[in-house]
Amino acid sequence: MTYDISMTQASPAQDAYIPRNAIDHMNPFFHKSHSHSHTHSHAHKEFLQTPVPRRPSVQIDASVRPSAPSPADSTLSTASTAVSYTTPPATPPLAQTPTKSIADAVAWCTARARIPTPDGSEYFLHIYENIKDKKEHLAFVFGDAIRSQSLDRVQWNETELDRVKRGAYTGRLRNTVSENEQAAHEANTPSAYSTGSDEQSALPSSPLVRIHSECFTGEIGHSARCDCGEQLDEAIRLMKEAGSGVVVYLRQEGRGIGLGEKIKAYNLQDLGYDTVMANLMLNHGADERTYEVAQAILEDLGLDQIRLLTNNPDKIEQVEKDSEIKVVERVPMMPKSWEAIVQGTEADFVVREGAVQDKIVKGKELDRYLKVKVERMRHMISIPTTMA
Numbered sequence: 231m232t233y234d235i236s237m238t239q240a241s242p243a244q245d246a247y248i249p250r251n252a253i254d255h256m257n258p259f260f261h262k263s264h265s266h267s268h269t270h271s272h273a274h275k276e277f278l279q280t281p282v283p284r285r286p287s288v289q290i291d292a293s294v295r296p297s298a299p300s301p302a303d304s305t306l307s308t309a310s311t312a313v314s315y316t317t318p319p320a321t322p323p324l325a326q327t328p329t330k331s332i333a334d335a336v337a338w339c340t341a342r343a344r345i346p347t348p349d350g351s352e353y354f355l356h357i358y359e360n361i362k363d364k365k366e367h368l369a370f371v372f373g374d375a376i377r378s379q380s381l382d383r384v385q386w387n388e389t390e391l392d393r394v395k396r397g398a399y400t401g402r403l404r405n406t407v408s409e410n411e412q413a414a415h416e417a418n419t420p421s422a423y424s425t426g427s428d429e430q431s432a433l434p435s436s437p438l439v440r441i442h443s444e445c446f447t448g449e450i451g452h453s454a455r456c457d458c459g460e461q462l463d464e465a466i467r468l469m470k471e472a473g474s475g476v477v478v479y480l481r482q483e484g485r486g487i488g489l490g491e492k493i494k495a496y497n498l499q500d501l502g503y504d505t506v507m508a509n510l511m512l513n514h515g516a517d518e519r520t521y522e523v524a525q526a527i528l529e530d531l532g533l534d535q536i537r538l539l540t541n542n543p544d545k546i547e548q549v550e551k552d553s554e555i556k557v558v559e560r561v562p563m564m565p566k567s568w569e570a571i572v573q574g575t576e577a578d579f580v581v582r583e584g585a586v587q588d589k590i591v592k593g594k595e596l597d598r599y600l601k602v603k604v605e606r607m608r609h610m611i612s613i614p615t616t617m618a
C-alpha cells in the first residue's frame with residue numbers, strides 16, 4: 231500500500247493565494263540572491279504571474295511510514311509524521327476575504343506566535359516580510375479578532391502541521407505532545423493542535439493602533455534622551471486594557487537613519503545641536519521614515535478605521551496617503567514626566583532606577599528633545615507653561 235502526500239487538485243483559490251515566500255522556496259528558477267528591493271519588484275511581479283510548476287506526486291511505501299514520535303525527539307518526529315498523512319490536509323476557511331492579490335502586496339506575514347507577558351496577558355507577535363527592505367517588521371496583535379489575511383491564506387501543499395508552525399491557527403495550541411501524542415498527530419485535524427474554532431470573531435470597530443519606530447537606545451538601552459521606550463510600554467498597556475489593538479513596530483531606527491548614524495547624531499546633540507540639526511549635519515533628512523509597510527500591515531490585518539496613538543501629524547498624513555486607511559481619531563501620547571508637571575504631581579513622579587520594564591523617563595535632555603519635536607516637527611503636545 232502507498233501513501234500519496236501530494237494534493238491531487240489544488241483549488242483555484244489555493245492557486246490564487248500562494249504567498250510569495252512559498253513560491254521563492256519551491257520554484258527551481260528562483261535564485262537565492264533575489265532581493266525584495268524596489269528595483270526588482272517589477273520583475274518579481276512578472277515572475278509571480280508565471281505558472282508555478284507542480285511538485286511531482288511522491289509515493290511513499292507503507293513499510294517506511296514513520297513510527298510514533300518519541301517524547302525526547304518531539305520536534306523531529308512530529309515533522310516526519312506530517313508527511314505520512316493519507317488525505318490532503320484540512321483547509322480552514324479564510325478568516326477574511328483578501329482585499330489584494332499576493333502579487334500586489336507590499337508586506338505579508340510569514341509567522342505568528344503567542345507571547346505571554348508577566349501579568350498573565352498575552353498577544354500574538356506577527357513577523358512581516360516586505361518588498362521595500364530586507365528587515366522583519368513586526369505587529370503586536372492584541373485580541374483574537376484581528377487576523378492576518380496573508381498568514382491565513384492556504385499555501386500550496388501544506389499540511390495542518392505546516393500551518394500550525396506558521397501560526398495560521400485559531401485559538402490556542404494544545405500541548406498534544408504530552409497529552410496524547412500519537413492520536414493527536416495521526417488525526418491531523420485542527421482540533422488536534424488548537425483549541426480554536428474556524429469562526430471569525432467580529433473585528434473591533436476602530437481599534438487602537440500604534441505605529442512605532444525602532445529605538446534601541448530608548449527601548450533597550452535605558453536612554454533618557456527620548457521617550458520611545460515609555461511610549462511603547464504605554465501603547466501595550468492601553469491595548470491590554472482595551473483587549474484589542476495593534477502595535478506596528480517598524481525597523482526604522484533613528485527616524486530611518488539607522489543606529490550608527492543616530493549615535494553620531496547624539497555626539498552632535500551633546501555639542502548643543504538639536505535632534506533635527508544633528509540629522510541634517512550628517513547629511514540626512516530630519517525624518518527619513520516611510521509608512522508603506524505600515525499601511526500594508528494594517529491592510530493585511532483588515533484594519534481600515536483606526537484610532538492612532540501619536541503626536542506626530544506626519545504619521546497621520548502618511549498612513550492615510552493613497553490608502554483606504556482612515557485615522558478616525560488621534561489618541562495623544564503625553565510624555566509621563568510632562569503629564570506629572572501639568573497635573574502637579576511631579577514630586578510623586580518616580581523613575582525606577584535601572585528599570586528595564588518600567589521605562590518612564592525624565593530629565594533635561596528629554597525635555598529638550600520633546601520641545602524640539604513640538605517646535606520644529608509639528609508634534610501635537612503642549613509644552614508645560616513652566617518650561618515655555
Ligand SMILES: Nc1nc2c(ncn2[C@@H]2O[C@H](COP(=O)(O)OP(=O)(O)OP(=O)(O)O)[C@@H](O)[C@H]2O)c(=O)[nH]1
Nearest residue numbers: 442443444445456482483484485492505540541542
Ligand atoms: N535621528 C534621531 N532619531 C531619534 C532620536 N531620538 C529618537 N529617535 C528615533 O525617533 C523615532 C521615534 O519614533 P516614534 O516612537 O515612532 O515617534 P514619533 O514619530 O516621534 O511620534 P509619536 O508617534 O508621537 O511618538 C525612533 O526611530 C527613534 O529611534 C534622535 O535624537 N535622533
